Amino acid sequence: MAQKPNIPKGTRDFSPQEMRQRNYIFDTIRSVFSLHGFLPIETPAMENLSTLMGKYGEEGDKLLFKILNSGDFLEQVDLQQGEYKKITTQISEKGLRYDLTVPFARYVVQHQNEICFPFKRYQIQAVWRADRPQKGRYREFFQCDVDVIGSNSLLNEVELVSMIDEVFKALDIRVQVKLNNRKILYGIAQSIACEKNMIDITVAIDKLDKIGLDKVNEELLSKGLPQKAVEALQPILLLEGSFEDKIAQLSIFLASSPEGLKGIEEIKEMFANLAILPLSCAYELDLTLARGLNYYTGAIFEVKALDAQMGSICGGGRYDDLTGIFGLKGVSGVGVSFGADRIFDVLNELNKFPLDIFSGSQVLFVNFGKAEQSYCLPIVNAIREKGIAAELYPDAAKLQKQLSYANAHKIPFVVLVGEEELKTEKFMLKDMNQGEQTLVSAEELIEKLQK
Amino acid sequence: MAQKPNIPKGTRDFSPQEMRQRNYIFDTIRSVFSLHGFLPIETPAMENLSTLMGKYGEEGDKLLFKILNSGDFLEQVDLQQGEYKKITTQISEKGLRYDLTVPFARYVVQHQNEICFPFKRYQIQAVWRADRPQKGRYREFFQCDVDVIGSNSLLNEVELVSMIDEVFKALDIRVQVKLNNRKILYGIAQSIACEKNMIDITVAIDKLDKIGLDKVNEELLSKGLPQKAVEALQPILLLEGSFEDKIAQLSIFLASSPEGLKGIEEIKEMFANLAILPLSCAYELDLTLARGLNYYTGAIFEVKALDAQMGSICGGGRYDDLTGIFGLKGVSGVGVSFGADRIFDVLNELNKFPLDIFSGSQVLFVNFGKAEQSYCLPIVNAIREKGIAAELYPDAAKLQKQLSYANAHKIPFVVLVGEEELKTEKFMLKDMNQGEQTLVSAEELIEKLQK
Numbered sequence: 068m069a070q071k072p073n074i075p076k077g078t079r080d081f082s083p084q085e086m087r088q089r090n091y092i093f094d095t096i097r098s099v100f101s102l103h104g105f106l107p108i109e110t111p112a113m114e115n116l117s118t119l120m121g122k123y124g125e126e127g128d129k130l131l132f133k134i135l136n137s138g139d140f141l142e143q144v145d146l147q148q149g150e151y152k153k154i155t156t157q158i159s160e161k162g163l164r165y166d167l168t169v170p171f172a173r174y175v176v177q178h179q180n181e182i183c184f185p186f187k188r189y190q191i192q193a194v195w196r197a198d199r200p201q202k203g204r205y206r207e208f209f210q211c212d213v214d215v216i217g218s219n220s221l222l223n224e225v226e227l228v229s230m231i232d233e234v235f236k237a238l239d240i241r242v243q244v245k246l247n248n249r250k251i252l253y254g255i256a257q258s259i260a261c262e263k264n265m266i267d268i269t270v271a272i273d274k275l276d277k278i279g280l281d282k283v284n285e286e287l288l289s290k291g292l293p294q295k296a297v298e299a300l301q302p303i304l305l306l307e308g309s310f311e312d313k314i315a316q317l318s319i320f321l322a323s324s325p326e327g328l329k330g331i332e333e334i335k336e337m338f339a340n341l342a343i344l345p346l347s348c349a350y351e352l353d354l355t356l357a358r359g360l361n362y363y364t365g366a367i368f369e370v371k372a373l374d375a376q377m378g379s380i381c382g383g384g385r386y387d388d389l390t391g392i393f394g395l396k397g398v399s400g401v402g403v404s405f406g407a408d409r410i411f412d413v414l415n416e417l418n419k420f421p422l423d424i425f426s427g428s429q430v431l432f433v434n435f436g437k438a439e440q441s442y443c444l445p446i447v448n449a450i451r452e453k454g455i456a457a458e459l460y461p462d463a464a465k466l467q468k469q470l471s472y473a474n475a476h477k478i479p480f481v482v483l484v485g486e487e488e489l490k491t492e493k494f495m496l497k498d499m500n501q502g503e504q505t506l507v508s509a510e511e512l513i514e515k516l517q518k
Numbered sequence: 519m520a521q522k523p524n525i526p527k528g529t530r531d532f533s534p535q536e537m538r539q540r541n542y543i544f545d546t547i548r549s550v551f552s553l554h555g556f557l558p559i560e561t562p563a564m565e566n567l568s569t570l571m572g573k574y575g576e577e578g579d580k581l582l583f584k585i586l587n588s589g590d591f592l593e594q595v596d597l598q599q600g601e602y603k604k605i606t607t608q609i610s611e612k613g614l615r616y617d618l619t620v621p622f623a624r625y626v627v628q629h630q631n632e633i634c635f636p637f638k639r640y641q642i643q644a645v646w647r648a649d650r651p652q653k654g655r656y657r658e659f660f661q662c663d664v665d666v667i668g669s670n671s672l673l674n675e676v677e678l679v680s681m682i683d684e685v686f687k688a689l690d691i692r693v694q695v696k697l698n699n700r701k702i703l704y705g706i707a708q709s710i711a712c713e714k715n716m717i718d719i720t721v722a723i724d725k726l727d728k729i730g731l732d733k734v735n736e737e738l739l740s741k742g743l744p745q746k747a748v749e750a751l752q753p754i755l756l757l758e759g760s761f762e763d764k765i766a767q768l769s770i771f772l773a774s775s776p777e778g779l780k781g782i783e784e785i786k787e788m789f790a791n792l793a794i795l796p797l798s799c800a801y802e803l804d805l806t807l808a809r810g811l812n813y814y815t816g817a818i819f820e821v822k823a824l825d826a827q828m829g830s831i832c833g834g835g836r837y838d839d840l841t842g843i844f845g846l847k848g849v850s851g852v853g854v855s856f857g858a859d860r861i862f863d864v865l866n867e868l869n870k871f872p873l874d875i876f877s878g879s880q881v882l883f884v885n886f887g888k889a890e891q892s893y894c895l896p897i898v899n900a901i902r903e904k905g906i907a908a909e910l911y912p913d914a915a916k917l918q919k920q921l922s923y924a925n926a927h928k929i930p931f932v933v934l935v936g937e938e939e940l941k942t943e944k945f946m947l948k949d950m951n952q953g954e955q956t957l958v959s960a961e962e963l964i965e966k967l968q969k
Binding site: 071072074086102103106108109110111113115129130132134138139141142151154155158159160173174176178183185187188195197207222223225226229233339343344394427431434441444445448454458459461462471472475476 | 552581
């Protein structure tokens with residue numbers, strides 16, 4: 068009657084090897100965040116559905132994992148209603164976190180009196196979406212969000228780019244950071260007298276890379292933009308050259324839009340400060356960068372790996388009223404999210420995981436029986452007290468099996484203490500990489516392992 | 519129309535301060551686990567309900583958080599059935615992890631061909647239970663489990679006690695480790711010819727501390743034990759003296775029970791090996807230790823803090839057939855679970871969190887305006903490159919506000935670079951603890967911060 072064990076589709080187990088790879092990514096990101104004074108928070112996996120619903124659009128509402136109320140959840144429910152959406156709200160009050168942004172906004176409002184603003188926080192946690200699973204898309208995946216809330220300064224944008232640079236430099240991934248500003252996008256719409264179509268225009272611009280200029284123009288017309296407006300927009304779609312060139316052309320195009328000119332001022336200030344820093348990454352203004360989310364109000368960021376076929380591995384922007392939905396108005400925030408799963412895939416593809424993250428204990432003591440194990444026990448303990456990871460094989464199994472264990476776990480040294488060694492108080496030290504064996508004293512052993 | 523933000527009852531947000539305290543506990547535990555060659559794994563928050571149901575008793579089934587199927591979950595459901603339990607299984611296929619033990623058993627069976635046994639794994643993750651929330655009991659809480667699976671050796675038990683000792687020594691919590699063996703408990707039941715009542719007897723013994731001898735005897739009679747058997751059991755309930763004394767008395771009591779004698783052999787071997795190690799903690803044989811769970815078959819562990827009013831802060835045991843439910847027979851395991859939330863409370867109560875875990879960045883550069891901030895930006899960057907956490911306040915806010923930020927975040931040094939300092943290329947360094955101010959060069963500044 069044994070069950071065949073499996074896990075829900077779109078979810079994953081993480082083996083020790085995968086855990087080390089993931090921890091390497093998370094630890095790298097975390098140490099950069101800490102170096103910049105960002106502080107960690109965590110929020111519960113479950114949020115009230117009233118917190119989550121309506122924040123991610125109609126599609127998002129559908130993709131929320133909802134939790135059945137405990138006990139007799141049907142007690143108060145009129146099942147004759149039949150319609151599942153209506154019944155959902157009656158039998159489920161909680162859902163799983165869909166991203167880290169809405170829970171963060173909720174956190175800031177709920178704890179506003181305990182927080183000293185500007186609040187520089189990071190959060191590394193799982194999120195859940197009932198999306199159709201496919202390659203590289205999971206129903207449980209991990210986000211690393213870093214945000215500053217309560218400061219309008221563009222220094223925050225500069226600091227985020229600086230952190231992006233440090234993270235990917237530390238991970239040895241060459242990246243390009245694409246930057247844009249939502250105010251410029253608005254200014255563009257305003258300049259062709261199509262403010263109402265700003266979302267359509269930005270969505271279309273965002274597709275330029277994928278579907279090409281003709282299809283973008285078609286889409287704009289189909290959204291109701293006049294032919295003249297689409298024509299007027301062409302210089303923007305065809306914008307090329309250096310940052311200074313683009314800014315010069317944009318300043319002319321946006322001359323009649325105060326908001327657009329504000330956007331240009333902002334991006335100029337950002338670039339001026341970025342130029343002061345010794346950044347390793349390439350960065351550029353990219354007007355086709357719009358990103359799907361509609362709450363950005365200023366800077367927009369996106370990061371791509373230069374040497375791997377992969378979408379965005381990090382992205383974000385400034386949002387001026389995220390906490391407004393929870394009753395705290397006028398608090399501006401800016402942040403980015405690192406895509407841990409995609410970064411994992413990039414590191415794998417480029418073979419960039421450092422080898423030393425895979426090594427296990429430094430030494431394994433072979434177990435030859437009860438007398439030998441009792442002799443070895445305090446020695447293994449003394450080695451650990453020096454901070455060296457050490458193991459004593461628990462069973463007096465065949466030597467071959469014990470050595471296989473050392474190999475499987477990439478343990479570089481094995482110590483054999485048999486009857487002879489017991490008498491002479493010497494240890495046979497086997498170097499698993501070189502294959503050579505040497506007889507050493509306890510002090511020599513510890514010295515060797517500390518190297 | 520703003521919502522008043524809150525979170526589901528029994529769940530918690532963790533502030534930066536709480537995160538640091540929790541990370542201090544997790545990092546300490548993790549580093550001890552690693553030193554002993556244990557490897558991390560993680561499993562998904564959601565498991566199939568078929569994996570979880572029936573593993574925690576009827577009460578446990580009720581306390582599982584169940585996840586509503588996506589889409590129109592009512593499509594295939596006959597609502598006329600009316601009974602919510604029947605409908606539950608039709609509208610919900612997944613549940614949230616209830617502990618780390620069952621997912622681990624599922625993991626071992628599912629990945630048995632990739633695992634090199636003995637498998638020494640640890641797992642630190644949240645679990646969820648729809649329990650009634652109360653002080654110290656949460657609906658989302660964290661377990662730190664460490665187990666060895668695929669080895670019968672009692673060395674594993676010894677290693678677990680050794681790790682318990684190291685963890686609590688590192689956390690500076692004085693503990694007592696209580697040890698027992700389920701085989702002895704079975705032997706006791708066998709010796710009074712009440713094998714069928716072993717669970718009743720162990721449950722009653724477990725209550726000895728709480729309800730006293732008379733009530734325990736009453737309970738045993740009410741469970742159907744003959745008066746004679748209860749009388750015969752008294753020497754066990756009254757057992758006292760040193761470990762050797764107890765073992766001597768037990769050996770006589772259990773003379774006719776092979777299983778009981780096996781238990782005595784096991785506990786003797788464990789104690790003999792523990793005696794070799796330089797342990798800091800007190801440990802003792804405690805026959806009243808039975809623990810609720812019925813799957814233990816050998817050693818049983820429980821840890822209590824000596825200086826705090828708190829239940830068990832760590833516990834576990836050996837289980838001979840955990841993976842059998844998933845089709846892998848004859849694999850023995852032994853492990854313990856550290857109660858992170860209770861350890862947190864104990865450290866708080868005893869005021870044992872180290873002060874240095876609360877310090878934020880090492881230095882804050884005050885922001886006096888755009889010219890000054892551009893000047894400071896690369897210097898702050900250079901300080902970070904030395905591995906020193908440093909911040910530049912993002913806004914040119916009032917000095918008082920910026921200094922309050924430094925105080926709130928326990929930043930020990932503040933650097934003031936105003937017009938004068940810009941000219942002289944000197945920095946005014948303010949020691950926030952001592953209050954003193956000194957004028958330093960860039961090199962002197964970095965030197966000072968590195969201390």
